[in-house]
Amino acid sequence: MSRALGGFEQLILLAMVRLGDGTYGVAIRREIESRTGKEVSTGALYTTLERLEKRGLVSCLLGEPTPARGGRRKKLYTMEANGMRDLQASYRAFASLVEGVEGRLTLADGPSGGG
């Protein structure tokens, strides 16, 4: 069942595409923060990841505990085929809306000009 992805969901999935399989919360959060320049709440990140997991867009498994985390385990996330499909659908919609007005959008000053 494909429901349109929310903005934050899109950001998370995009970050996961960039990071590859088996990534985890801290990495995703940093990726989004460094690209958008906005602070991301860890709580909100996991709430959203949980939702994505329930919808079968991502899967996860528990990793090993590390001392840097105070002896706690990580949750390692991998993008599923459904996730990629939904993300592609979102991107298509986005791209078609952007079509023809790219010039006006790129003129706006972007600090990193990422993407």
Added chain:
Amino acid sequence: MKSVRPPLIPRVLLHLLLRGEEREVICGDLEEEYRDLASKRLGSAVTKQWYWRQALRAVTGRSVERFHRMGGAVRGPRGGPKGAPGYTGMPKGGDTLREIGQDVRFGLRALGRRPMFTVVAGLTLALGVGANTAMFSVLDSVLLKPLDYPDSRRIVQVWSWRPLSKSTLAEIEGDVSSFSSVSGYVTERLALTGEGAAEEIPGAAVSPSHFSVVGIQPAIGRAFTPEESEPGRDAVVILSDELWSTRFGSDPDVLGMSITLDGSPTTVVGVMPSGYRPIVQSWRVWVPLTIDPTDFSDYSGTAGTKVLARLEPGATPARARAELAPIARALREEAPQAHDDEFVAAATVTPLLDARVGSIRSTLWLLLGSVGLVLLIACANVTNLLLAQGRSREREMAVRQSQGASRGRLVRQLLTESTLLGLLGGAVGVLVAIALLSVLRYHLQGGVPRGDAISVDYRVLLFATGTSLVTVLVFGLIPALRAAGTDVNASLRDGGCRGRGGRRGMNQALVGLEIAMSLVLLAGAGLLLKSSWLLQRVDPGFRSENLLTMRLNLPAGSYSEEEAIAQYFQQVEERVAGLPGVISVGSIWSLPMRGSSMSTIYEVKVHPLPEGAPRPAAMAQFLTPGTLKTMGIRLVRGRWFDDSDSPEGPTVAVINEAMAREAFGKEDPVGQEVEMFGNLSFTVVGVVGDVRQLGLDQGSRSEAYFSLFQIPAMSAVYLTIRTAGDPAASIAGVLDAIARLDADVPVSRIATMDEVLLTATADSRLMTLLFSLFAGIALVLGVVGVYGVVSHSVSERTYEIGVRMALGARSGAVVREVMGKAAIPVGFGLVVGIVGAYAATRLLDSILFEVQPADPAVLLVVTVVLGIAAMIASLTPARRAATIDPARCLNTE
């Protein structure tokens, strides 16, 4: 790297409110990130803030999420009475958050159902917590907070505030390597004239390094240069920010401006920052301390320079003290008469904070200790109330248990109730503290060092929360464990009319304890009251009523000649004496109770002492002849000063009774010759009664009086004016007369002598006031405690008493029986209290005036008062017991 763990509070919060995997992952992420940020040295505040923010967002976000998810369950099946934990409709092991919410709501409702209990218990706690918070605020502001100087712990006072000679100062500067800088100061009161009314301004002459010792430089301009310590180059001044704004309208061009200080032109070179607290609170100007290399008197060891220093980083006061010791020994060898053992022993190095608060330290801890007792009494009281409540609610608990509520759940419910009560008490307590502090601050302003800095801050709030939570644990746990341990069957069978005697042991012990602690506090208050009363009855040696006093300071520039000074005093007294309502006028150098004093060693001509023997000392007092009549000092023998005592005539002195006894024993001192001030010879012409010069609690000391008309040695005096009516009504006229004579003579410290006396005894009165207040609270709480326990035991024994009355017991016997039972814990408490008071009041010894700590009369009176109060408290419930209607009680079975 010492602390890489995230802040405790948000960490605990996360731990409490997240569960399972979610907790593991989120906490792990945040910790990892936190360590990373910390290792980048972003600044610990930024990193901590980040963690707090993240934790709070995680917690709130998750909770909202969860709340939505469980949606229906919260508003779920309504089996039993809504909300009561333990009734039906509660899934086993249900959501913690929801249960807490339920507990809180139910707890509030339970408290609301018993408004009397809630108000009494809440107020009891509020009084205890509030008084403690207020006292702790004072202690914290005065003793615990560091002084407002950079690295203030390194600032030390040298030689116990002993005035040293400037040459000793120079030696300390040169020889003590533990000090990074050393400075001397002499307090001054300088006359500021010129624009505006003449004003006397308190300040200090300081060596150039003063500002680096303190660690604060002028905000505008500069500190003094070493050259400005030379006589002739010292006509420079630094102003306080307050003086700059009040007197010079914060004029930005103030630097380089010439002002008239003590009659001489002086250049402003600096202004201290606003909010700067000087070493002595009243200072508003600083002038250079001059060291004249040609002035040998300055090197003789008599000059009054006090010394402050800043320790080298890493140096300790002990090391500095060891370095001072050789200097002290050398001084003693040079001039043994001037440097006695006491002087050598005083060669110490004390951190400035300790030196400033020294005398008040033990007093404040004592007050905090006594207010701690008040809190203990409050706790005991509330525990008793809760125990009693717990018993009445045993049936309720039993019903719940029978319907499936676990014991743990009931304990938590009761603890939630206590916590709510504790928080309520704490919140009201903070209000009580704020109110108490505003009163205290007003009274402490002058008497206590740093008294103006007292405020409620976050540490105090922590203290209040801490005490109130500890209290909650103390009084919440016992009844909760009790109630949960109730035997369900027994409670349900029992109609609640029969007594269960064993339970009362706890209450009785608590009541006994309360009485004992109240007695200790009452004994302390009683001793202080007696001490205050005795102090007020002390004869000061003069009549303080209808006596106006004010300080005149003749600017040294315009009054440098002794004749001019004597002439001025004569003229000002004549003019003021001519005013309506003025009976007589005098001038005195050192007003009794105002602090300053000066001593001289003396020798009686006819009783020469062997060479090298220590000479006795007497205080020296300078005054005009009119002072005897004006102040009402008693003339005992011989004559007082008169017009014949002129600078040309033979030098004469009047001595007090204490000196007459000390110097002449049973001989008549009148007509005898005494050497004072080195080798000046004085003829004793009269003896006057002793005046309590240094304070009402200080015994009489030898004192010699000299006429200012014969020896006009002092250019600043207190004018004393005896008036026919209210002295305050004469102030305007007197000021006008003084201004007309010379508008450049500043007048300060205008006060009636009664006010001066009040200020002098302010400390003792404040201590008495506080102790009486605490003891009063303790008395009320103790009495409430007795009443509560007796009253509850009567209602518990209603059935038993009913049966006995039905069998023909007389009401008088019932009253006697109930009161007799109440008398056991009270009597026990009184005995323990007497022993405790006997041991504890010893701590008051140093502040008591002419009262022994274990004064039997005081102990007897407070014991009787407390005993009677406790009896009255148990009388009312005992009477109620005697009116129990047997038929009614038996019918309830």
